[in-house]
Amino acid sequence: NAGVTQTPKFQVLKTGQSMTLQCAQDMNHNSMYWYRQDPGMGLRLIYYSASEGTTDKGEVPNGYNVSRLNKREFSLRLESAAPSQTSVYFCASSRDRGPNEQFFGPGTRLTVL
């Protein structure tokens, strides 16, 4: 099992460019999440999806859109990148019951110039 995979690992954008971050999990989890991590700020939830076909805003959704393409895949899109979106982005998935621990992907390091 690969767990949670993310692409790309690194990306540099110019202000105003768009891009999509891809995430996939092979653990048959219903719940998936997108976080951003900035120095001294911990992890902040951007969007989450409790099941296929549903998405909800998290703490910092402005400037982002998401798509839950199927149970495995959850993508994050930046329509018009801004320097304030320079960050490390993590995708995660979790079980619905029991410990419901989150499993994180390796992250995407995004720089917006």
Next chain:
Amino acid sequence: GQQVMQIPQYQHVQEGEDFTTYCNSSTTLSNIQWYKQRPGGHPVFLIQLVKSGEVKKQKRLTFQFGEAKKNSSLHITATQTTDVGTYFCADKTGNQFYFGTGTSLTVIP
């Protein structure tokens, strides 16, 4: 939204010394999870506490959940260089997780 405060932000210890990080909330927490993130890596789940006053141990790590379920702590006994990283607490409320700001641990050999 939910706010989970974590202290200290940074901690430097000599190898062999103990280390503790604290997580505090102004509201009652449903449960608390702890994660470790190695430098350059991604967060990895350590443990979940659910019950008031719960104490769990994993080798040299001791996790506690406060009686009022408003605070939690992670204590590492006799730190080793492999303990280096940032430790996060997280509260799950509904479908959302709220992470503390983390404590970055440096272990000096």
